[in-house]
Amino acid sequence: MVNDYSFLDNLELDGEISQAQSDRRNHAGDFGTRDEDEVEPNVVVFAKSTTDVSTIVSAANDHDIPVTPYAAGTGLEGNATPIEGGISLDTTRMDSVREIRPDDLQIDVEAGAIGDEVNEALERYGLFFPPLPSSGAISTIGGMIATDASGQRTVKYGEVADWVLALEVVLPDGSVIEAGSKAVKTSSGYNLKELLVGSEGTLGIITCATLKLAGRPEQVKGGRAVFPTLNDATEAISDAVTSGVDVAKIELIDDRTALLANDYADTDLPEQPMVFVEFHANHGIDEEIDFCRTIFETHELERMEIAAGEKMEQLWQVRKDITYAAEEYDPDLDIGPPGDVTVPISQYPEMIAEVRAIAEEYDFFVPCFGHAGDGNLHYFVLADYDDPEEAAHAQEAYATLVERAIKLNGTATGEHGIGVGKRKFMEREHGEAAVDAMRAIKQALDPKETLNPGKIFPPKDDSEDEDSRDESESLEIDTDSG
Amino acid sequence: MVNDYSFLDNLELDGEISQAQSDRRNHAGDFGTRDEDEVEPNVVVFAKSTTDVSTIVSAANDHDIPVTPYAAGTGLEGNATPIEGGISLDTTRMDSVREIRPDDLQIDVEAGAIGDEVNEALERYGLFFPPLPSSGAISTIGGMIATDASGQRTVKYGEVADWVLALEVVLPDGSVIEAGSKAVKTSSGYNLKELLVGSEGTLGIITCATLKLAGRPEQVKGGRAVFPTLNDATEAISDAVTSGVDVAKIELIDDRTALLANDYADTDLPEQPMVFVEFHANHGIDEEIDFCRTIFETHELERMEIAAGEKMEQLWQVRKDITYAAEEYDPDLDIGPPGDVTVPISQYPEMIAEVRAIAEEYDFFVPCFGHAGDGNLHYFVLADYDDPEEAAHAQEAYATLVERAIKLNGTATGEHGIGVGKRKFMEREHGEAAVDAMRAIKQALDPKETLNPGKIFPPKDDSEDEDSRDESESLEIDTDSG
Numbered sequence: 001m002v003n004d005y006s007f008l009d010n011l012e013l014d015g016e017i018s019q020a021q022s023d024r025r026n027h028a029g030d031f032g033t034r035d036e037d038e039v040e041p042n043v044v045v046f047a048k049s050t051t052d053v054s055t056i057v058s059a060a061n062d063h064d065i066p067v068t069p070y071a072a073g074t075g076l077e078g079n080a081t082p083i084e085g086g087i088s089l090d091t092t093r094m095d096s097v098r099e100i101r102p103d104d105l106q107i108d109v110e111a112g113a114i115g116d117e118v119n120e121a122l123e124r125y126g127l128f129f130p131p132l133p134s135s136g137a138i139s140t141i142g143g144m145i146a147t148d149a150s151g152q153r154t155v156k157y158g159e160v161a162d163w164v165l166a167l168e169v170v171l172p173d174g175s176v177i178e179a180g181s182k183a184v185k186t187s188s189g190y191n192l193k194e195l196l197v198g199s200e201g202t203l204g205i206i207t208c209a210t211l212k213l214a215g216r217p218e219q220v221k222g223g224r225a226v227f228p229t230l231n232d233a234t235e236a237i238s239d240a241v242t243s244g245v246d247v248a249k250i251e252l253i254d255d256r257t258a259l260l261a262n263d264y265a266d267t268d269l270p271e272q273p274m275v276f277v278e279f280h281a282n283h284g285i286d287e288e289i290d291f292c293r294t295i296f297e298t299h300e301l302e303r304m305e306i307a308a309g310e311k312m313e314q315l316w317q318v319r320k321d322i323t324y325a326a327e328e329y330d331p332d333l334d335i336g337p338p339g340d341v342t343v344p345i346s347q348y349p350e351m352i353a354e355v356r357a358i359a360e361e362y363d364f365f366v367p368c369f370g371h372a373g374d375g376n377l378h379y380f381v382l383a384d385y386d387d388p389e390e391a392a393h394a395q396e397a398y399a400t401l402v403e404r405a406i407k408l409n410g411t412a413t414g415e416h417g418i419g420v421g422k423r424k425f426m427e428r429e430h431g432e433a434a435v436d437a438m439r440a441i442k443q444a445l446d447p448k449e450t451l452n453p454g455k456i457f458p459p460k461d462d463s464e465d466e467d468s469r470d471e472s473e474s475l476e477i478d479t480d481s482g
Numbered sequence: 483m484v485n486d487y488s489f490l491d492n493l494e495l496d497g498e499i500s501q502a503q504s505d506r507r508n509h510a511g512d513f514g515t516r517d518e519d520e521v522e523p524n525v526v527v528f529a530k531s532t533t534d535v536s537t538i539v540s541a542a543n544d545h546d547i548p549v550t551p552y553a554a555g556t557g558l559e560g561n562a563t564p565i566e567g568g569i570s571l572d573t574t575r576m577d578s579v580r581e582i583r584p585d586d587l588q589i590d591v592e593a594g595a596i597g598d599e600v601n602e603a604l605e606r607y608g609l610f611f612p613p614l615p616s617s618g619a620i621s622t623i624g625g626m627i628a629t630d631a632s633g634q635r636t637v638k639y640g641e642v643a644d645w646v647l648a649l650e651v652v653l654p655d656g657s658v659i660e661a662g663s664k665a666v667k668t669s670s671g672y673n674l675k676e677l678l679v680g681s682e683g684t685l686g687i688i689t690c691a692t693l694k695l696a697g698r699p700e701q702v703k704g705g706r707a708v709f710p711t712l713n714d715a716t717e718a719i720s721d722a723v724t725s726g727v728d729v730a731k732i733e734l735i736d737d738r739t740a741l742l743a744n745d746y747a748d749t750d751l752p753e754q755p756m757v758f759v760e761f762h763a764n765h766g767i768d769e770e771i772d773f774c775r776t777i778f779e780t781h782e783l784e785r786m787e788i789a790a791g792e793k794m795e796q797l798w799q800v801r802k803d804i805t806y807a808a809e810e811y812d813p814d815l816d817i818g819p820p821g822d823v824t825v826p827i828s829q830y831p832e833m834i835a836e837v838r839a840i841a842e843e844y845d846f847f848v849p850c851f852g853h854a855g856d857g858n859l860h861y862f863v864l865a866d867y868d869d870p871e872e873a874a875h876a877q878e879a880y881a882t883l884v885e886r887a888i889k890l891n892g893t894a895t896g897e898h899g900i901g902v903g904k905r906k907f908m909e910r911e912h913g914e915a916a917v918d919a920m921r922a923i924k925q926a927l928d929p930k931e932t933l934n935p936g937k938i939f940p941p942k943d944d945s946e947d948e949d950s951r952d953e954s955e956s957l958e959i960d961t962d963s964g
Contacts (some may be wrong), residue, residue, distance in 0.1 A: 009586065076559070093521060097725050145853055148668075154667060158644075162640075171919060177913060178913070181625055182892075183824040183826055183891065184856050184857060185764055185826070185858065185893075185897065186824060186893035186895065187894050187895050187900070188895050188904070190680070190923060191676045191679060191680055194676030195677045195923075197676075198672070215725070242586075243697070244697040244764065246627045282726065283769055287766070289823065291923060342665040342666070343665055344583070344586040346585035355724075374665075374667050375665055375666060410665045411665045411668035412670050413668065413669050414668060414669060415667065426670070426671055430660075433659045434659040434660070434671075435671070437927060441677075441927070443923055444925060445919060446924040456672075477801055
């Protein structure tokens with residue numbers, strides 16, 4: 001069917017409608033989409049207001065045209081890219097801070113605002129938005145909420161979602177609701193806000209968020225600790241977290257990642273497992289750091305360097321460079337889709353052992369690292385993804401690791417969402433009845449499948465997804481992280 | 483229609499089916515139901531297992547019989563009592579601790595377990611379930627989750643829901659799902675767990691919960707502070723919270739409540755506004771208390787007494803006795819339905835001023851108190867609810883306060899849920915489009931309205947609820963707190 005977009009000509013918008021090739025191209029993929037998997041929208045709409053979003057969605061719904069919301073494009077699972085053309089609804093021009101209420105520790109900010117911009121606006125009040133993920137410098141508040149993002153500080157402050165009080169959302173019929181409450185707690189009705197969080201724009205388009213804030217900590221210190229074995233490092237982390245060390249970040253990198261990092265930055269770090277930590281406090285930070293050190297020492301701690309300010313940033317640089325280091329490690333090897341499994345923390349050492357075993361079994365170089373305090377593990381299966389046979393083999397290794405995580409009571413995706421890339425794991429993780437319940441909700445709120453069709457749910461008649469239920473079959477991964 | 487319950491005879495259950503008058507009577511009301519509003523179920527099923535719940539729900543769904551889950555009966559809004567007979571599904575015999583995983587700070591506990599029992603089971607691990615509400619000694623974990631409960635410690639630890647990782651739930655067709663994940667974070671699929679929290683058994687029946695736990699704090703101290711005026715007290719609270727004082731409880735009682743308490747316990751407390759505080763820490767508790775005191779002093783603090791252990795409990799006794807004190811204050815006056823509004827904390831002084839103004843305007847004695855750190859305010863409109871005219875007048879005063887809270891960006895119910903009593907405020911608070919979205923979800927997951935019919939949503943054709951949208955009309959309140 002060739003869709004007719006002439007209905008757009010009659011709409012009055014504050015923003016802009018574009019069919020320019022460059023705009024369509026710019027909305028065809030995200031950070032995780034391989035070039036050959038990009039799908040261009042037919043039209044890009046740059047919304048400027050909630051009314052714009054409502055107008056477009058309502059008209060598109062009437063005309064059976066799919067609308068896929070798009071923001072910074074930093075997703076990794078194809079969460080915000082079209083699978084069948086239609087309208088890409090770009091929210092990045094809706095980036096105003098509507099109101100800051102310092103006495104309530106609240107900000108109302110439009111969906112397209114970049115994370116760091118929010119913190120800049122809050123600086124003069126001594127406040128900040130604590131759960132910002134590492135991508136906060138480039139990704140939008142709306143995108144973070146839509147994918148249920150989290151990050152390094154989640155171990156102390158929780159996920160982005162935990163700091164969202166209310167959402168202004170445009171539903172598939174164009175109606176505008178406020179879900180949640182500006183009161184810090186409510187038990188009134190269904191938790192629509194929580195349902196919309198992580199729904200990846202398939203149930204509604206987030207146009208504005210009321211976020212909770214916190215005072216900036218007066219003391220910040222951090223650094224890194226070196227352990228002899230990966231097992232010591234993971235057990236030290238697990239012990240620290242369950243002992244209640246008040247740590248704001250606690251990140252693991254394995255010796256393979258240390259190797260990559262050395263190679264990238266031309267440094268001579270020990271090629272050993274390292275744990276990166278950061279502490280936030282208003283008083284007593286050194287006492288807390290000592291508490292942490294004492295626990296680390298019972299796990300064969302070799303060295304622990306702690307600093308503040310610029311020196312702390314230097315100690316952390318290795319952790320920050322990982323993705324670049326992995327990408328540049330070998331010009332013949334791609335990093336593939338970034339793993340994002342999360343397991344209960346007691347299973348973290350076992351999960352890492354699984355990574356090692358699978359890497360050996362499939363004969364790939366698989367550096368792993370991640371937000372260990374949450375049991376969240378990232379990994380790259382380094383392979384030549386241009387070679388179809390090797391790519392299939394690497395994808396199988398990757399998928400096998402996801403299956404193992406699920407078996408360890410974990411999840412396929414801790415913070416990147418499902419998008420297209422992880423659809424095949426939905427039934428394995430949640431069971432058919434739960435996925436059917438999710439489908440029923442989608443059907444109830446978006447009966448014409450106007451919003452972001454094709455995401456989250458495995459295609460019912462797709463043999464590829466059937467295959468994914470059989471571990472002996474090779475798995476197709478649609479996205480690649482470049 | 484006379485329903486035929488003979489199909490129950492063919493079901494094999496681990497638990498028990500009863501049509502005894504005493505059992506039916508015991509499941510006809512909750513703490514908030516006036517005797518004359520009680521509705522007996524036709525049958526009470528005491529489930530012993532998830533399979534029981536599934537068997538009953540599935541069969542009832544097939545036979546078009548409503549099922550209302552019931553636990554400790556401590557609800558205040560008729561959340562768990564039938565409105566039209568049917569089956570009362572009692573979960574209190576499902577109270578096992580299935581597993582404690584101290585290394586993961588997790589417990590799997592069945593829905594019927596009492597809050598305090600969970601903490602007793604955890605004691606030997608040095609762990610506890612932090613967000614337990616004040617009713618924790620008598621109410622069940624399942625009931626708390628189903629009504630999105632919270633309480634005094636929420637200001638530090640968050641709501642019950644914030645500590646729920648996963649739920650085992652029986653859906654209306656009898657299928658059993660696990661919603662959420664035992665990993666501490668996941669971004670996989672729709673947040674069914676969050677949707678089920680607070681859905682009051684209208685979308686599914688919770689049979690087991692995986693809860694997050696925390697280490698017991700090594701230091702606990704608390705007590706009370708006396709202020710000259712209510713405004714000083716509320717501003718002191720607001721200032722302490724926004725300044726980031728790490729307080730575990732911060733509760734207000736007004737001078738009217740102090741009067742009640744004196745009368746009840748025959749004490750000679752100052753009849754002035756008081757703020758009750760409790761601090762939890764692993765180190766530095768006195769430093770934190772000093773920080774709090776310094777802030778209180780800028781708001782005309784008159785006296786602050788802090789203690790630990792038994793002495794602390796004594797200081798807190800007044801706060802604990804409030805409901806009893808209010809009930810016994812005057813034999814001719816009933817406390818009516820307990821108010822539970824919550825507003826952004828900056829609006830808390832304004833909300834309390836509204837209570838005073840409305841009390842004066844309607845000429846009722848209205849003591850108020852509550853979880854001030856969250857902006858949550860409880861109040862009683864003391865009146866003779868047996869006198870229809872006075873009852874209507876008191877209900878109007880009560881409802882007017884709810885409307886004012888909503889206008890202050892607040893919510894009708896911070897922690898008691900909607901049930902029957904607060905249905906009339908749903909559209910005012912959320913707007914029609916949001917309530918329609920909630921209705922669509924109900925319809926999608928429970929098309930035959932098998933589970934807890936008549937709750938949360940205002941009856942569409944009920945003129946009483948129409949009236950509630952007009953402030954000039956008298957409002958009917960269906961529940962009363964006894």
